Amino acid sequence: VAAAKQNGNIKTLCGIKEGETEVNFISGGLKAPDAVLLSFDLEFNRALTSVNLLQNDLGSGAAAIVAAAKQNGNIKTLCGIKEGETRVNFAYNSLYNDRLQVSDAVLLTFDLGTNRALKRADLGYNDFGDKGTAALSETLKTNNTLEELKLIGNKIGVAGARALAGMLRVNTTLNTLNLSNNEIGGYARDGTEIHTPNGPRTLFDCLKRNTTL
Helix, strand or coil: CHHHHHHCCCCCCCCCCCCCCEEECCCCCCEHHHHHHHHHHHHHCCCCCEEECCCCECCCHHHHHHHHHHHHCCCCECECCCCCCCEEECCCCCCCCCCCCHHHHHHHHHHHHHCCCCCEEECCCCCCHHHHHHHHHHHHCCCCCCCEEECCCCCCCHHHHHHHHHHHCCCCCCCEEECCCCCCCEECCCCCEECCCHHHHHHHHHHCCCCCC
16 A cells, blocks of 8 residues: 555556446455555545445454545445435344444444434444444444434443443434343343343433433
8 A cells, every 4th residue: 555655646456447436345355454455545536435345354444444535535435325315224134134343333433424314223233242332432422413223232231331321421312222132231132141230320320311312
């Protein structure tokens, strides 16, 4: 990537055609090194407006993708969400898609940070865990359009609950949040009983001050 930038004439490291506005890499088997190459194209290709990178294994490379997309300024989505769309369903369905991972949650933070039309998002039964939930929560602190969020069965534990509580202290738009079937307290996705009183208590304390949820 450094050499390509030094060259100055190279337009792509990923074969994206000049002038192309949409690219779809969903379930493309991409890894973190591929994310580094893609970051070059996303930073400098000013024609691109829509990219879909969900269901890959980008790992820490997802953050580089988000940074490059922000640098570009013209890209509207990294998750294939159409402009003006008010509802998305990325819930896991064994017949149609793989479970989304932490890196997918990082990609979603870009869309949630730039999309001003989206009001409902179903992200149920994925594998965001505490790290993915924390990434989403940080972005939702400044999102003032999303009204409904489903995070059912995402292996969210106490740390994720704390991140959500921090978000709910400042977010005044979200009015529906479904956290059932997680590991905050009660029962996990596999039916195992979990005794983690700090998770529910953190959320309950926060909800005492939240006037919209």
